[in-house]
Amino acid sequence: MNGDYLELTDVRVTFDGFVAVDSVSMTVLQGDLRFLIGPNGAGKTTLVDAITGLVTASGSATFGATQLLNQKVHKIARLGVGRTFQTASVFEELTVLQNLDIAAGAGRGPLTLLRRRSSVPEEVEEALEITGLGDLRDKQAGVLAHGQKQWLEIGMLLVQNARVLLLDEPVAGMSAHERDETGQLLRRIGAERTVVVVEHDMDFMRSFATSVTVLHAGRVLSEGTVAEVQADPRVQEVYLGRAATTGEVRS
Amino acid sequence: MTTLEDKTKPAPTRAKAKRKGELPTAIGFIALGLALLVLAPAVLSDFRLALLGRFVCYAIVAVGIGLAWGRGGMLTLGQGVFFGLGAYVMAMHLKLADAGADGVPDFMKLYGSGEVPGWWEPFRSPIFTIVAIVLVPALVAFGLGAAIFRRRVRGAYFAILSQALAAAFAILLVGQQATIGGTNGLNGFKSFFGFNLYDPVNKRMLFYITSATLLLMVLVVWQLYRSRYGELLIAVRDQEERVRFLGYDPANIKIVAYVVAAAMAGIAGALFVPIVGIISPASVGVVPSIAFLIGVAIGGRSTLFGPVVGAIAVAWAQTSLSESFPSFWTYFQGAMFVLVVAFLPRGFAGVGALLNRRKEKTA
Numbered sequence: 001m002n003g004d005y006l007e008l009t010d011v012r013v014t015f016d017g018f019v020a021v022d023s024v025s026m027t028v029l030q031g032d033l034r035f036l037i038g039p040n041g042a043g044k045t046t047l048v049d050a051i052t053g054l055v056t057a058s059g060s061a062t063f064g065a066t067q068l069l070n071q072k073v074h075k076i077a078r079l080g081v082g083r084t085f086q087t088a089s090v091f092e093e094l095t096v097l098q099n100l101d102i103a104a105g106a107g108r109g110p111l112t113l114l115r116r117r118s119s120v121p122e123e124v125e126e127a128l129e130i131t132g133l134g135d136l137r138d139k140q141a142g143v144l145a146h147g148q149k150q151w152l153e154i155g156m157l158l159v160q161n162a163r164v165l166l167l168d169e170p171v172a173g174m175s176a177h178e179r180d181e182t183g184q185l186l187r188r189i190g191a192e193r194t195v196v197v198v199e200h201d202m203d204f205m206r207s208f209a210t211s212v213t214v215l216h217a218g219r220v221l222s223e224g225t226v227a228e229v230q231a232d233p234r235v236q237e238v239y240l241g242r243a244a245t246t247g248e249v250r251s
Numbered sequence: 252m253t254t255l256e257d258k259t260k261p262a263p264t265r266a267k268a269k270r271k272g273e274l275p276t277a278i279g280f281i282a283l284g285l286a287l288l289v290l291a292p293a294v295l296s297d298f299r300l301a302l303l304g305r306f307v308c309y310a311i312v313a314v315g316i317g318l319a320w321g322r323g324g325m326l327t328l329g330q331g332v333f334f335g336l337g338a339y340v341m342a343m344h345l346k347l348a349d350a351g352a353d354g355v356p357d358f359m360k361l362y363g364s365g366e367v368p369g370w371w372e373p374f375r376s377p378i379f380t381i382v383a384i385v386l387v388p389a390l391v392a393f394g395l396g397a398a399i400f401r402r403r404v405r406g407a408y409f410a411i412l413s414q415a416l417a418a419a420f421a422i423l424l425v426g427q428q429a430t431i432g433g434t435n436g437l438n439g440f441k442s443f444f445g446f447n448l449y450d451p452v453n454k455r456m457l458f459y460i461t462s463a464t465l466l467l468m469v470l471v472v473w474q475l476y477r478s479r480y481g482e483l484l485i486a487v488r489d490q491e492e493r494v495r496f497l498g499y500d501p502a503n504i505k506i507v508a509y510v511v512a513a514a515m516a517g518i519a520g521a522l523f524v525p526i527v528g529i530i531s532p533a534s535v536g537v538v539p540s541i542a543f544l545i546g547v548a549i550g551g552r553s554t555l556f557g558p559v560v561g562a563i564a565v566a567w568a569q570t571s572l573s574e575s576f577p578s579f580w581t582y583f584q585g586a587m588f589v590l591v592v593a594f595l596p597r598g599f600a601g602v603g604a605l606l607n608r609r610k611e612k613t614a
Contacts, residue, residue: 052496077498089493091486098482105479106498113480160497 005029006051006164006194010059011069013043013050013218020046021057022218028211030163033190035205036198038215039238044198045086047215048166052076052083063164063194078106082162086169088149092142096133096152099141100124103156127155130188132181147178151185158189165195171204183208273477279556280469287462297451304458304526306566307465311519313547313562314468315512318475320544321552323508324488325405329413330516330543332420333388335535337517339424340387341524342437343371344380349441357439363429371430377444388517389510396509400502405491414537421536436531443525454526461522465559468515473555475511484508516543545584549591551600561598 006028013021021043028034036044050057053073061068068076091099097120104121105113128134131151136144141152150170157165167186171179179201186195186208199205205212205226212229214222222232229235291303312330319325346356347367352375355367373379395416399409425434432438446453475481487494487501494501524530533539543562550561565584573580595601 072500073492073495074498074500077496083496085493089490091489091493093485093489094482099486101479102483102486102494103497105483108479113483114474114478116477117479156497 004064004163004194006061006063006196008047008051008059008061011047011050011057011061012059013046013055013057015055019218021050023059024215024218024220026213026220026223028164028194028196030194031191032194033186033208033210034194034196035209035212036196036215037200037202037205037212038221041217042215043218044215045168048083048168048196048198051164051166052081074106077160077162080161080163081166082157082160082164083166084150084153084157084168084170086172088146088153090141090144090149090152090156092140094141095138096128096141096144097124097137099152100127100155100159104159104161106160121159123159123161127158130158131155131185147174147182150174150182154182154185154189163193165189165193167195167197169198169200171199171201179204180207276473276555280466280473283469283556283559284466287465288459291462292455292458297454300458301454301526302570303563303567304461305523306563307458307461308519308523308526309543309546309566310559310562311461311465311468311522312516312543313550313558314465314472315515316543316547317552317554317558318472318515319508319512320547321554321558322476322481322484322488323505325505325509326407326410326544327413327509327512328410328537328544329415329417329420329540330512331417331535331537331540332413333392333513333516334520334523334539334543335420335424335530335532336388336391336520337384338520338524338530338535339431339437340374340380340383340517341521342440342530343374343431344377345440345443345524346437347371347375348377348444349439356437358432358435358437359429362433368430384517384521385514388513392510392513393506396506397502400505400509403502414540417535417540418537421532424532424535432531434532436529436534437524438529438531440525440528448525448528457522457526461526464518464522468518469555469559471511475508476555480504480507545588547598549587549598551598553597554600557598557600560600 008024008026011021011024012019024043024047026034036047038044046055049055051061051068053068053071053076057069059069063079063081066079068079068081071079091102094102101117101121101124104123128137131154133148133152133155136148141149144152154165154167154170170186171182174182183204186197189195197209209226212222212224212226213220214229214232214235216238221238222229222235224232287307292300295303312334316327316330319327346358347354350356355365359365359367374383399412404412424431424436427433440448442448443453443457446456448454475484483494483499483504487499487504491501494504520530520535523534542565546562546565547558548561549565550559551557565587569580569584572583591598597605
């Protein structure tokens with residue numbers, strides 16, 4: 001189990017001749033909290049889309065020994081790759097518990113589906129506890145606060161048994177306190193999983209990243225620890241110099 | 252953070268809350284059963300009872316539409332196709348039964364070759380007919396659903412497609428004068444599985460059978476709504492792509508609801524035939540397909556009883572209003588539809604929920 005890691009080799013995505021992701025290669029190990037940063041249009045979300053089957057790509061993306069690229073979205077999900085979206089997309093009319101229960105149920109047979117839920121699955125209880133949403137279990141997901149919705153999404157990834165977690169701007173729009181809680185949550189769950197976080201928030205990255213990949217114009221510009229990346233003059237030029245100042249302003 | 256104590260406490264109260272939520276449904280179900288099986292036969296004349304029987308058939312279609320549209324988000328504008336398939340299967344059997352063993356239905360002698368086509372023959376068997384009433388619409392819906400939903404056709408495109416199918420189906424029927432009666436359809440049935448259809452006692456029996464079928468369909472849908480499948484169907488309706496990322500193929504989930512709705516429409520069509528005494532292309536095309544939908548929208552498409560009550564109420568209003576103002580009904584129908592869509596998107600069943608929410612807010 002420890003040997004499984006996410007490996008991208010020469011991943012390339014083009015839209016009508018426009019190269020959105022250009023020969024990206026990277027390796028993310030289990031237990032790593034990898035941040036994927038870069039200016040707008042750098043291809044971060046497109047890369048996540050390619051890994052999760054939303055757009056077609058060439059090259060290779062493997063987890064363990066399994067090729068992920070160009071499979072159907074729901075098959076990739078069943079292989080243990082889960083993602084969240086920039087805008088929280090929980091099932092608003094269903095309760096927190098129902099949301100988690102659906103995420104846990106992709107492998108259920110017809111007979112289980114046609115019956116009522118008689119007890120709460122163990123993994124759902126665990127996810128309620130680890131995300132701190134236990135008291136809100138019977139609340140409709142639509143009435144949750146923005147941060148709570150994102151935590152619910154992360155909880156859904158946990159019960160889905162995702163081993164690779166791809167999070168697209170999980171702390172966008174969160175308060176400083178919520179950001180901190182989210183970072184702690186990612187640390188708690190990241191130890192046994194492979195986590196990639198697409199993020200714009202530099203303070204958040206500095207506090208929680210164990211490694212960083214910088215994308216620029218579809219290519220990998222730099223990769224390393226937070227300190228290494230920050231020291232890279234090319235990164236300072238295209239991104240961090242600018243973002244670091246705005247980051248300071250924001251905090 | 253949740254402590255262990257918190258975790259063990261809410262369990263029993265939750266179970267109670269669930270049972271509490273089901274009590275009104277059980278009361279509603281019993282009330283519907285009493286109204287149809289006890290009250291209506293006691294107070295209505297034979298003529299009115301037969302009329303109500305026809306509306307109950309519409310209500311059976313409505314229950315299926317509630318499932319596919321209200322819970323599944325599939326705007327089925329072509330349920331006439333499945334209603335018609337069930338109806339024609341039943342009508343063919345009744346014609347063959349009236350003609351006697353190896354006999355030829357009357358209209359075939361007039362318009363056709365005077366011989367029964369080979370594909371009619373299996374419908375001489377009552378058992379084959381009953382199975383076909385459910386299976387033919389279900390299989391057609393499965394084929395259509397697999398083709399449509401796997402290609403991710405949805406929303407307005409799905410609605411237009413399903414309506415076009417209803418139009419094509421009606422045109423196809425009109426063209427088959429020699430084999431299924433063309434524009435006239437099939438009519439003049441004398442008996443129903445050996446029972447004389449002119450006998451008032453048998454007509455009442457038919458009403459009981461139809462009402463019991465409706466109650467059974469409500470139970471089927473109730474179980475679907477409270478099952479995990481019902482929760483999943485809502486998830487697919489509201490966020491189809493998100494469900495895909497959880498490892499489900501949403502097409503399969505939608506196909507199930509579509510097939511169940513089609514089978515219900517087929518059963519309704521089959522019961523409609525002996526009650527009304529005729530099935531023709533005019534009862535299965537675009538206009539009746541839309542009419543099926545109006546009752547569901549007005550009653551409340553995502554609720555259990557909304558479609559049933561809405562379908563019966565709208566059909567009843569149509570009959571009584573067109574008796575007194577023959578040319579007035581269509582305007583009334585249109586106005587009601589517009590009002591509900593504009594002001595009560597959840598139908599009249601949504602009024603209760605709206606008031607509750609307001610109460611909660613003020614409290």
